[in-house]
Amino acid sequence: MSGWFGRKKRKIDDQGGTVGGGGGGESATAVNEEATLNKTMSEIMNQNRDMLEMMKSMQGEMMSMKHDIKSIQSKQVRVESSLGLSMRDVKKKQNANHMMLLDMDKRQKYHEVLLKNQKWEYSAPRPSQEYWNGLDPVEDGEAEKFLESIKKYTKDMRHGTEVIGGNRRLPFPVSCDINLQARIQFDEELLPHWKEFAGALEQFRCGIKFLPEDKDTILSFSDMELSDEVVDLLSKALTSTRFKRIIFQRNNFGEKGVAFALNHLKGNDKCIEFLLRGNAMDMKDIQHLCGIISLHSSVRMLALDDCVGEDIDGYEILKSVMRAGRTRLNLINLSDNGISSGGDTFISNFLADNHKLETLKLSNNRLDDNDAMMIAGSLKQNTKLRSLFIGNNNLTNAGWKTLHKAVYDTTSLNSAADSNHTCNIDFPRVRDYDNVRENGTTADGKHFIYQKWVKHKKIYSILSSRNRNGTNVEHLEDVPVELLPNILKSVGCYSHYHVGMGPSKDNRDVKPLSLVYELCRHWDEALAEFELLSSAENFHDAMDKMA
Numbered sequence: 001m002s003g004w005f006g007r008k009k010r011k012i013d014d015q016g017g018t019v020g021g022g023g024g025g026e027s028a029t030a031v032n033e034e035a036t037l038n039k040t041m042s043e044i045m046n047q048n049r050d051m052l053e054m055m056k057s058m059q060g061e062m063m064s065m066k067h068d069i070k071s072i073q074s075k076q077v078r079v080e081s082s083l084g085l086s087m088r089d090v091k092k093k094q095n096a097n098h099m100m101l102l103d104m105d106k107r108q109k110y111h112e113v114l115l116k117n118q119k120w121e122y123s124a125p126r127p128s129q130e131y132w133n134g135l136d137p138v139e140d141g142e143a144e145k146f147l148e149s150i151k152k153y154t155k156d157m158r159h160g161t162e163v164i165g166g167n168r169r170l171p172f173p174v175s176c177d178i179n180l181q182a183r184i185q186f187d188e189e190l191l192p193h194w195k196e197f198a199g200a201l202e203q204f205r206c207g208i209k210f211l212p213e214d215k216d217t218i219l220s221f222s223d224m225e226l227s228d229e230v231v232d233l234l235s236k237a238l239t240s241t242r243f244k245r246i247i248f249q250r251n252n253f254g255e256k257g258v259a260f261a262l263n264h265l266k267g268n269d270k271c272i273e274f275l276l277r278g279n280a281m282d283m284k285d286i287q288h289l290c291g292i293i294s295l296h297s298s299v300r301m302l303a304l305d306d307c308v309g310e311d312i313d314g315y316e317i318l319k320s321v322m323r324a325g326r327t328r329l330n331l332i333n334l335s336d337n338g339i340s341s342g343g344d345t346f347i348s349n350f351l352a353d354n355h356k357l358e359t360l361k362l363s364n365n366r367l368d369d370n371d372a373m374m375i376a377g378s379l380k381q382n383t384k385l386r387s388l389f390i391g392n393n394n395l396t397n398a399g400w401k402t403l404h405k406a407v408y409d410t411t412s413l414n415s416a417a418d419s420n421h422t423c424n425i426d427f428p429r430v431r432d433y434d435n436v437r438e439n440g441t442t443a444d445g446k447h448f449i450y451q452k453w454v455k456h457k458k459i460y461s462i463l464s465s466r467n468r469n470g471t472n473v474e475h476l477e478d479v480p481v482e483l484l485p486n487i488l489k490s491v492g493c494y495s496h497y498h499v500g501m502g503p504s505k506d507n508r509d510v511k512p513l514s515l516v517y518e519l520c521r522h523w524d525e526a527l528a529e530f531e532l533l534s535s536a537e538n539f540h541d542a543m544d545k546m547a
Helices: 002-014 024-082 084-116 129-133 137-159 188-203 205-210 228-237 255-267 283-295 314-325 346-352 369-378 397-407 413-417 431-439 447-469 481-494 512-522 524-535 539-546
Strands: 161-163 169-171 176-184 217-224 245-249 273-277 301-303 331-333 359-361 387-389
Touching: 084 205, 129 137, 137 176, 137 188, 188 205, 188 228, 228 255, 245 255, 255 273, 255 283, 283 314, 314 331, 314 346, 346 369, 369 397, 397 431, 413 447, 447 481, 447 512, 481 512
Parallel strands: 176 217, 217 245, 245 273, 273 301, 301 331, 331 359, 359 387
Antiparallel strands: 161 169
8 A cells, every 4th residue: 555655646746746835635635545445444354354253153053053954854764764654644645635636637527528518419310211121121120229329329428428227317427338239231321320429439538537447448349330431430539539348340341440440459558358359350460460469558358259361370360369468468269260270289388388368268160189188288287277268179078078187187186186276168068077067166257266165176076976976985995094083174174165255065065974974984993993002001012912
């Protein structure tokens, strides 16, 4: 600062002024400025010191706050640990509330659609008299049936109501089973009704979303010709309306119709069952379908019965479908496809690998006793297959007996216990196979629950049959008498196969007491010897006496 002041003073002297002369006013001003500047700098330094002290204080407070935060976090961890269950319950409740809000949103959108449709009326005209004159009496009745059903389903979807028992009306959708079934050919005069139906179907997507996730929705077209015009309408309507079960049966599909059905399956991530019965497919269609099945997220049931087109090997279709669905499909129906293995082992190898497949339908094909023998062998390893339909093939009694032995081998109690207890087979309804049908698994899809009880039922049925026709003792001659208590205990155990979730009891089975009496009566001498041996003070002395 002094340097600056000196320079200022020399500048004044150079201009001719003196310190004590006429330039004294300017010199005083400079002095005042320096004093003011010094004062300002002093204030700034004081403020800096205050700010430094404040920052140190704040730093101390922040350190204290960090300590408090760590303490709070530690307490929170302990509280969350102690209240973990409660926190999970809260989250579950929050998720439930979220799902409820989504459901309410779906309901609102659905009811908005219904409100818009309050003034809607079915406008498709009745076919002309010329159309009816061209039909015979049977076709006339089928056409009336078609018009009545397609109008009903269209109005149900538009108005949101369903007629139940006379005039009583309940909120729709009570169910979403749309089943159009009539033996009719397509005619241009029916096209307006298809247009009305397709429009309602497209709008009904809100109704399907309104349903609970576990609710089945079925769309079925049976025995009616679906022309290219109808296919176009359905293709547009089903783009955004996704049913869980899609059924096309005997629709006189052309190439366009099959392509439409497969493309809909590909785009429908809700579909769990796809049925394309009686609609001819070529190998290109099968390859397209298998590509879809191998990647589909939800489909579990596939029915392609009576779908073999010209120059198509049904056995190649079977192999392609099974390969594609080995990790996904629970049900495969390939009946009526002319399938003949020619001695190949693909089917038995597939079943022996114990894939997810639970139901296999191969009825009305060309399988033979050799196939039956190989399938019977694979059932020894398979615990997943619940139903095998193999009737109306080229099986003789020898083939059926081989399958019978796989699921119910009555040679001995051990062989019966080692049989397959999870698979039902559609044996012929003749006396030779009555026992396997009566003692097989139940047909309601709960075979794994019943497996233990089915085994018990088979074993007890053998004991009952021997009791009625002779005696069980002759089959147990090699069993030491010391095991008799265990045998009697087993009789009681196997007689309870009908308890709880098990299959119903066979009325021909004898009472457990009858078996107990039989076993004890025929082993009375052995029991006396056993008692003597047990009561003897010296086992070896008793043995000497017996000798």
